[in-house]
Amino acid sequence: MDAPSLHSRFLGDVLPRIRQDARVAGMALTGSIAGGRCDVYSDVDLILVVDDEDYDAVMRERLVLIGSWTSLVAGFTGEHVGEPRVIITLVGPPLLHVDFKFVRTSDFAERTEDPEILWDRDGLLAGALARQPPVGVAFDLQWIEDRFWVWVHYGATKLGRGELFETIGFLTYLRETVLGPLAARRVGAVPRGVRHLETIAPEEARSLRATLCGYDRHEAGRAFLATVDLYRRWSDADEATVERRHHAEKLAVQYLHDIIDQDC
Known part of the structure; x- marks a missing residue:
């Protein structure tokens, strides 16, 4: 100690x-x-x-x-x-x-x-x-993939309604539940939300900055698209072991784009 x-x-x-x-x-x-x-x-x-x-x-x-x-x-x-x-x-x-x-x-x-x-x-x-040896906490990427595109649609509905506090909070949830653990896995660390990422995974932490936003609809839309992009890129390493929900992905991402484009 x-x-x-x-x-x-x-x-x-x-x-x-x-x-x-x-x-x-x-x-x-x-x-x-x-x-x-x-x-x-x-x-x-x-x-x-x-x-x-x-x-x-x-x-x-x-x-x-x-x-x-x-x-x-x-x-x-x-x-x-x-x-x-x-x-x-x-x-x-x-x-x-x-x-x-x-x-x-x-x-x-x-x-x-x-x-x-x-x-x-x-x-x-x-x-x-x-x-009795310790049993590590598994990060189940299939569990994430089965839910992620539903989450994207859910968050997009909050953005479309103008519930920016809810949208910002939901982006935080996705960072802690999905992107933070994926970032930790990329550097061989134990997934713990976004804990210690600035130290253990500095490159990934810099990338996560794009998922932050202020109280602004356009910023929130940009941050949401960055969240989707990082999920796609960081989960690709396990492509062979995960059944991708491509149909849900296509429809949810199109819905998100439609919401973002409403004010353009």
């Missing part, structure tokens, strides 16, 4: 306090710190491994427990990111974003990447990782 001083001080303070709870079997670190990619702006992503028989009780006490471990400023559960086991917090001051993920000992081995074990009470964490 090579963390900035604020992050290191937090971990040095919180670990002894967590270890005092006999229900906690161990503690691990994930995210950018564990991966050696952290900086002063990084979050701290912690996994608290709890004995199965005590898990429900700990889950009910999570915010109180976190408040006894550190200076809790605010915290809430992570349902909005599909992970209700996580408590997303600010601690401090100085302010630091920390995610506390509570998992059962029997579930700890289910992961997409290996964490860094900070403390392992009885060797259970290391044993679980040794017995």
Whole structure:
């Protein structure tokens, strides 16, 4: 672990306090710190491994427990990111974003990447990782292709109606769901939306600038066409393994052009 001083001080303070709870079997670190990619702006992503028989009780006490471990400023559960086991917090001051993920000992081995074990009470964490390898998150290009041209038509209807806030938001969705992951795959990186693209895929990040726009109908149309162009080019590498929806593509792109041409 090579963390900035604020992050290191937090971990040095919180670990002894967590270890005092006999229900906690161990503690691990994930995210950018564990991966050696952290900086002063990084979050701290912690996994608290709890004995199965005590898990429900700990889950009910999570915010109180976190408040006894550190200076809790605010915290809430992570349902909005599909992970209700996580408590997303600010601690401090100085302010630091920390995610506390509570998992059962029997579930700890289910992961997409290996964490860094900070403390392992009885060797259970290391044993679980040794017995079961991580399972990476697959990026399913066929799933994208089956939906992309429907999405293009949907976005074009918002542009045609003049709902520019909706259009701009939908272009952001396509960057995060489609183009960002494709850009990461082009450089052999793990797809994570548009995270870190400026660093890991600078050439692709420059190309993505064309998909940005201001609150202007013509700019939004140009950005939408750029989005379609990048999808076509960046997904071509997997042409042999993907069943292309050419008929849907032709009709949706023509519809988009018709919308864009309305004011020309």
